[in-house]
Amino acid sequence: MKERVDVTDVGTPTRTTPRALGTTPRGQRGRRLAPYLFIAAAAVYLLLLTGAPLLDGLWLSLTDTQLLNPTEGAFIGIHNYSSLFADAEFAHALVVTIVYSTATVLGSLTVGTVAAVAMNGAFRGRVLARAILTFPWAVPSVAAVLIFSWIYNKDSGVLNQALSSVGLAQHGWLVDPTWSLFAVTLASVWKVFPFVMLVVLAALQAVPEELYEAARVDGADAFNRFRTVALPFLLPTLRVTALLMTIWSFRRFEIIWLLTQGGPVGSTNSLVISVYREAFVNSELGRSAAMGVVGLVLSTIVTVIFFYVDRGAARKEAL
Template sequence: MVTTVSRSHATAPDTAPRRRRRWRNSFTAYLLIAPAVGYLVVLLLFPLFRGIQLSLTDTKLVNPAGGDFVGAENYTNLMSSGQFWNSLLATLIYTAATVVFAVLLGTAAAVFINRPFRGRAGIRAVMTFPYAMPTVAVALVYVWIYNQSGGVLNNSLGVLGIGQTGWLTDPQWGMFSVVLATVWKVFPFVMLVMLAALQSVPEELYEAAKIDGAGPMSTFRAIVLPHLAPTLRIVALLMTIWSIRRFEIIYLLTGGGPVERTNTLVINIYRRAFSDQDLGVAATIGVLGLVLSILVTLVFFGVERRESRKEAAA
């Protein structure tokens, strides 16, 4: 009994400094993450909650603090609005076309410049150039290219005996023109990411494929594509979310026209907020766009989980 008491008295003084040290470490950890938490709260969470709050009111741009609560009225009105559904359709078309062509072109470019040849560094720099250009500069260049009377594209087609086309004014070509400019701008990002993934493929696998007599296509399907698949899924997710919320290049090229063909959700938000001065409806469209992005992300994680289970089972 005496031994027990003496031991407890001997160890008791050590617990207080240990607790103070633990509290000091915890305080330091919280202090270090405080700026990041503050950034999330001020620049992300507060605008998000404010946007949701605005979507439940009839707030106008001329009186942003004086809107009345209307509940889900904005949402029900949008669900019965043909303009909203046309805007959603334009967003889906633009997103699907941009992601598909940017991923295909970027992956093909990565495979091309991954092979050793003379001048590869220069070609890689040239192919990266569009991504380094400011979006406004890209839009202005393509406005000049698409110009109906003196643009490079129509002049080139005129040499071939093809008539002039209103690339930015003809409803049949508006979406095509915007997608083409966007793909040219963003495909180098896909190329750089896929190039990094390609360079991580072990050389031993290529040598084993050569020994087995596999051709280039068989090697790509059996070795390269399985290594690229996880990176492809992540790139596709990022490109999808960025395409849903892209504004500058669409607005500068067409402003949402011609005939609403490129009036995506983000362009519609701008029009409702600043042209119609209806912040409540604009915030409602923004919330629905956020829901669309969340759904895309959930689908991605579902596919990722399924593929992980397949790889674990194999």
């Protein structure tokens, strides 16, 4: 028993109801203002350090600004955008972004979920194993890149050495266009799968033990138990994680840039790399900004789709 207590009574402007008698106007106004005071710092901060630069970026994308002469860009309308869509290199960058993101998201979701399921059971050394599986997430990207470029090293890297010792072909992982995207994706999956693992692990531990027991009594085997009991619990979490993974992949910069700088011959040249290269190598700030905006639009579309799917799924689950 307990009436649903209105939590937020405190700050709600009493729109539909007459103001309570005897309430001091000062107190009322203070309460109504309070939430805005609390978020003021964050809101101003976001406006100044992301909102304003974003608007500036939007403006830049409509100009022909050069890096060496950043204040003298002229307004050229949507020229940057139209030239981008006519540009085969840019189309290639989009393809690379999509391939890289899809592979990284699927890879990290799969490895992360498998790892979480493995870590969910009890076994000796579980705490240590989980700690080690978390390492990749904790390693700073720059350090991870240093390690991987050494592991991938064509002549002395441990990967090629190990491959040749078992009789397999060696590859120039980071210098061969056929393998570079694979190598970069592999390093990225290594870096981000622990996040998925930890999130899924947390969700798995929220599954009531009785459900597993009921499924066992009903004679379900381990795989069926996972599918019928755990998976429905995991789906909302997996959806959100997939969204985060996707939008993070779209903007992942350090790992790709420092491993390959988008090369060789553009094979790992994702959108974000193009944005950076266009600005700081080719000095075309306007074009770079236009690319960035396209990337942002892409993330927004993905987010909207995810929210749409999520809501649809939630509605289906509610039925």
